[in-house]
Amino acid sequence: xxxxxxxxxxxxxxxxxxxxxxxxxxxxxxxxxxxxxxxxxxxxxxxxxxxxxxxxxxxxxxxxxxxxxxxxxxxxxxxxxxxxxxxxxxxxxxxxxxxxxxxxxxxxxxxxxxxxxxxxxxxxxxxxxxxxxxxxxxxxxxxxxxxxxxxxxxxxxxxxxxxxxxxxxxxxxxxxxxxxxxxxxxxxxxxxxxxxxxxxxxxxxxxxxxxxxxxxxxxxxxxxxxxxxxxxxxxxxxxxxxxxxxxxxxxxxxxxxxxxxxxxxxxxxxxxxxxxx
Amino acid sequence: xxxxxxxxxxxxxxxxxxxxxxxxxxxxxxxxxxxxxxxxxxxxxxxxxxxxxxxxxxxxxxxxxxxxxxxxxxxxxxxxxxxxxxxxxxxxxxxxxxxxxxxxxxxxxxxxxxxxxxxxxxxxxxxxxxxxxxxxxxxxxxxxxxxxxxxxxxxxxxxxxxxxxxxxxxxxxxxxxxxxxxxxxxxxxxxxxxxxxxxxxxxxxxxxxxxxxxxxxxxxxx
Numbered sequence: 332x333x334x335x336x337x338x339x340x341x342x343x344x345x346x347x348x349x350x351x352x353x354x355x356x357x358x359x360x361x362x363x364x365x366x367x368x369x370x371x372x373x374x375x376x377x378x379x380x381x382x383x384x385x386x387x388x389x390x391x392x393x394x395x396x397x398x399x400x401x402x403x404x405x406x407x408x409x410x411x412x413x414x415x416x417x418x419x420x421x422x423x424x425x426x427x428x429x430x431x432x433x434x435x436x437x438x439x440x441x442x443x444x445x446x447x448x449x450x451x452x453x454x455x456x457x458x459x460x461x462x463x464x465x466x467x468x469x470x471x472x473x474x475x476x477x478x479x480x481x482x483x484x485x486x487x488x489x490x491x492x493x494x495x496x497x498x499x500x501x502x503x504x505x506x507x508x509x510x511x512x513x514x515x516x517x518x519x520x521x522x523x524x525x526x527x528x529x530x531x532x533x534x535x536x537x538x539x540x541x542x543x544x545x546x547x548x549x550x551x552x553x554x555x556x557x558x559x560x561x562x563x564x565x566x567x568x569x570x571x572x573x574x575x576x577x578x579x580x581x582x583x584x585x586x587x588x589x590x591x592x593x594x595x596x597x598x599x600x601x602x603x604x605x606x607x608x
Numbered sequence: 609x610x611x612x613x614x615x616x617x618x619x620x621x622x623x624x625x626x627x628x629x630x631x632x633x634x635x636x637x638x639x640x641x642x643x644x645x646x647x648x649x650x651x652x653x654x655x656x657x658x659x660x661x662x663x664x665x666x667x668x669x670x671x672x673x674x675x676x677x678x679x680x681x682x683x684x685x686x687x688x689x690x691x692x693x694x695x696x697x698x699x700x701x702x703x704x705x706x707x708x709x710x711x712x713x714x715x716x717x718x719x720x721x722x723x724x725x726x727x728x729x730x731x732x733x734x735x736x737x738x739x740x741x742x743x744x745x746x747x748x749x750x751x752x753x754x755x756x757x758x759x760x761x762x763x764x765x766x767x768x769x770x771x772x773x774x775x776x777x778x779x780x781x782x783x784x785x786x787x788x789x790x791x792x793x794x795x796x797x798x799x800x801x802x803x804x805x806x807x808x809x810x811x812x813x814x815x816x817x818x819x820x821x822x823x824x825x826x827x828x829x830x
Contacts, residue, residue, distance in 0.1 A: 407804075411801075411807065411808075414808045415808065417811070418808060418811040421811035421812075422811060422812075425811075425812070467790055471783070471786055471787060471790065474782065474783065474786055475779050475782070475783060480774040480775075481774065483773060483774055483782075484770065484773050484774040484815065485812065487770060487773045487786055487789065487813070488770055488812035488813040488814075488815070489811075489812055489813075490786065490789075490790060490813075491766060491770065491789055491790055491792075491793035491812075491813035492793065492808065492810070492811060492812060492813055494790040494791070494793040494794050494797075495793050495794065495796065495797035495807055495808055496797075496808070497794070498793075498794035498795075498797045498798050498807075499797045499798065499801050499807045499808070502709070502798060502801055507708075508708045508709045508711070508712050509712045509715075512709060512712075512794065512798060513712050513713075513716065513791065513794055515716075515791075516715070516716040516719035516720060516723075516788075516791055517719075517723075517784075517787040517788060517791060518786070518787040518788075518790035518791055519787070520783070520787070
């Protein structure tokens with residue numbers, strides 16, 4: 332996917348071309364989850380991986396910002412999708428802070444165009460499911476490139492939440508349990524090239540015509556930072572800072588109204604007392 | 609690149625990562641062509657493992673003891689989950705959509721048991737035996753108690769895996785654990801949604817130490 336022309340063609344075909352009626356969701360859903368060798372040069376550093384993730388999170392955060400503003404949902408669906416959108420924004424914040432603290436330059440927010448995704452509740456949620464599943468696969472596919480264990484743990488933590496999103500939105504859509512809500516007993520990684528092909532249709536024409544801006548996923552970021560591990564202590568404080576951003580988002584969320592019956596059942600890591608089963 | 613994940617410690621190395629991966633594929637431990645990515649998953653557990661020549665299987669003992677311990681820790685938790693769902697689903701507490709959504713969870717947990725067992729064996733480890741499990745009275749008395757316990761199990765499983773992610777040394781073990789952890793996250797979210805609870809308790813999954821997890825499950829096992 333190094334040829335911008337191909338990206339443009341892909342977008343035109345899938346979003347504004349003859350196939351527009353099956354546009355964004357299908358563009359993602361058409362992903363072939365086959366196993367394939369990833370190029371060893373896909374990511375030159377942890378910062379490259381983080382910028383790759385940041386690009387995807389930017390896309391997701393903006394997707395939900397627009398989708399949740401479209402007035403397509405109500406009740407529990409609206410509440411769940413609002414939480415999903417907050418999560419994606421928290422991921423953007425955390426990744427940005429982490430990249431900065433590592434001395435890298437965060438990619439800029441890409442220009443996006445989600446086509447017909449917000450035409451209806453069904454198209455919104457369907458695109459959401461495919462978006463989330465691509466996110467899950469992308470994180471898993473990139474995990475092996477992450478060298479710093481602290482960053483790896485943070486990325487894994489985001490990956491798990493994307494899997495939650497995918498499952499719950501699929502539930503809302505009434506998709507079949509296996510093959511819809513779940514994708515088997517093991518998550519499937521997706522290599523970088525396939526992920527980029529999947530999100531290419533959402534990149535706006537101005538971006539394509541003018542060449543890939545710094546925020547585009549094509550290069551994974553242009554970081555000049557080496558993989559020098561001398562910053563291990565720094566990396567630790569980085570993760571702490573990024574975690575603070577996430578924590579702030581969590582606090583903000585918990586102040587907001589939650590669906591009835593919300594529990595803190597997830598607090599098994601608290602004092603341990605709540606973890607007894 | 610993946611060599612660095614061994615922390616520079618000496619390991620029995622295959623000539624190339626691809627060679628090792630090829631063996632793992634034959635052993636059914638990782639997916640075909642997982643290659644450089646940490647994409648190896650236990651996608652075909654057990655299948656073919658018995659056909660692997662013993663001499664080559666022994667080479668897989670290259671992973672560190674600490675990774676074997678982590679796999680056995682995971683196996684214990686998966687045993688618990690698999691048994692829990694098998695027991696609960698046999699109790700006939702669920703119907704319709706709930707039954708459809710929870711039945712695959714039980715299947716997944718059993719596949720995790722099988723896959724982790726196969727991996728441990730292939731890596732030269734000794735899989736722990738399934739523990740004797742005793743559930744608190746009333747666990748399977750009602751749909752609510754079943755699902756509420758399931759929610760706790762799933763959140764515990766998620767945090768347990770995430771507690772181990774930064775400690776795993778071998779890239780293939782990491783990939784396998786992560787691919788399982790993501791599925792546990794789906795389970796946790798689905799169960800929470802069925803209970804009208806909170807499927808997204810935090811923007812990033814939490815992590816629990818082994819001590820915290822064992823404190824929670826020890827009362828159940830012997």
